[in-house]
Amino acid sequence: MLEILRFGVILSFCISFIALCHLIVRTYFFNKKPVFAKSQSRPIKGIFYALGKGMMPWEKESAGRHLLTYLGGILYHTGIFAAFFYLFMLVISHRLNSTVVFILRILMFAGIFSGMGLFLKRSTKSQLRRISCPDDFASNLMVDVFLLLALTDSHIFRFRPLFFAVAIVMFLYIPVGKIRHCFFFFYSRILFGLFYGRRGVLPQNKGDLGAENE
């Protein structure tokens, strides 16, 4: 039974990955147009900015103003990556040492805590509820359950079939709903970096003028 589920996890992961790649490729070729305006700065700088400094709370006002949500988001996603890593190790039957497992448990616990916090925020704030759709709640809950089962599995073996089953459902759901942003996040941030990088807005193309205006 467990072997079948393990195979199911691998298969659903592959399906999810292929579907997401297909989605990205389709989006990339959707009314693709070349860019004609001459760049003012190197676009690559914008990409580095968008994926690094540009996400820091001192750089981005929305992150700085909502520090708790921002930190919650970081912990949530770190927890998810920890759970994915843990699942991957289980699937390839690699035994992790106790220190690594301990660290993963902390990250997964923080992830669950943050995920539930974000769920509560979405459920209780009326304006946030109004901009949400059922998928927003379902995706959050699904990932929370996945995290919870990953954490439980690191303590109690008998929940593993359930953990694998939830992982299968989650992988299959990723391309359908909001969790697709796991791919689109990077795509969007790169586009953001390209746009502002080309125009010399972010990072600012200060040159000698900027230095003297500091």
Added chain:
Amino acid sequence: MNNTGFTKDPYKEKIDKLDSKKIRKALQIFDKRLLSDYAAFLNSCVRCGLCADSCQYYLTYRDVESIPAYKINLIAKVFKKYHTQAGKRISRWVGAEEINKAVVEEWIDTLFGRCSLCGRCALNCTMGINIPYIIRTARGALAEVGLVPPGLQSTVDTAIQSGNNMGISKEDWLETVEWLEEELQQEVKDSHAKLPIDVKDSKFLYTINPREAMFFPLSISAVGKIFYAAQESWTFSSENFDVTNYGLYSGDDVASGEMSKRLIDSLKKLNCQTLVLAECGHGYNSNRWEAPEWLSQKYDFEVKSIIQVIADYIREGRIKLDPSKNQKRTTLHDPCNLVRLGGLIEEQRHILRRAVAQFVEMTPNREKNYCCGGGGGQLAMTRFADRRIKVGKIKADQVRQTGAEVVATPCHNCIDQFMELNKYYKLGIEIKTISEIVAEALVLSDS
């Protein structure tokens, strides 16, 4: 006015008469204009709502309709419905929705009436979604079926029909330049001082905001004086002199392209090397960044703002300034299209530090500035004027906090909005372009 911002008028009747054929057409145009990047963005929004307090409409009204995520999801809903499998099969679950009359009505009220396309939300979006450009695309779909609010549409129409957005005739334009030239000659005490028109092989073709010719001729004189002091080779065109491009705001790429193409045609006809744009935020964004895309054309000439030109003159020592001639405490408003979307950030500061005795920054500033509220075509859409004035309070408060007596801003849209804010919020400030301030500080060689 009712609570959706509409009064009973021909425009409202036009909306009431919307049929499915027109709605389908709007959708087709939306699909055609929606670029790959925007499709990626529409797949990305996680509706975290963190963008809310980056928008001056939300900060003013605190209503859900003003949250940028809400605005973009009005568009994303339609995109999902027609372009994603989940949107087609489990619409409600993923928040997809068919385009219909109610959706179009909400698009009009929200995308035209609650957004100045300032782009502050995009900077603060967790995913980095370029919200103003997607909103502009949706506005373009509405433009195609004649649903741009009348004031904005008539500004575009006037520019297309007469060659400039104020409908100034060639004769009037030539007359204006003639008397401004006489004024300049008297001011600099040199009968050879010129405001040249149609001079072939000049280095610069200089364009203006037609409002300058009608209401703010001093800002044209100011630039003339600066060019005179720098002994520049430049010219106006007698035919195409309008730097503005309200197609950027209506979303109409065809009209936008046509307006920008006219300037290029004049530049080529006069064999000039550089297109120099007057102090106009959206004119800069349109002609520097967007026009090559509208026209699918790489430029073999330079496009510069007059701000860059003046900053170069100062650096090269071609003009000399005496800041003591501008003693009043001066602050700077960053026009969104010039700064956040245009990348012209430090030049105006470089200039002001040399042209005024006391320069003070607003907080926040540069790319993080707040919009004055006049952008996005808001100044032309009278039906949303109440909202425009109310959202301007944020900017009025910013100005008050600086204690400045003069607000410098390199944009005539911003100047118009500031003039209204000045009256409404009793700011007691003077509003000037950068060129006007520089012209006052100029030290001419014979003086």
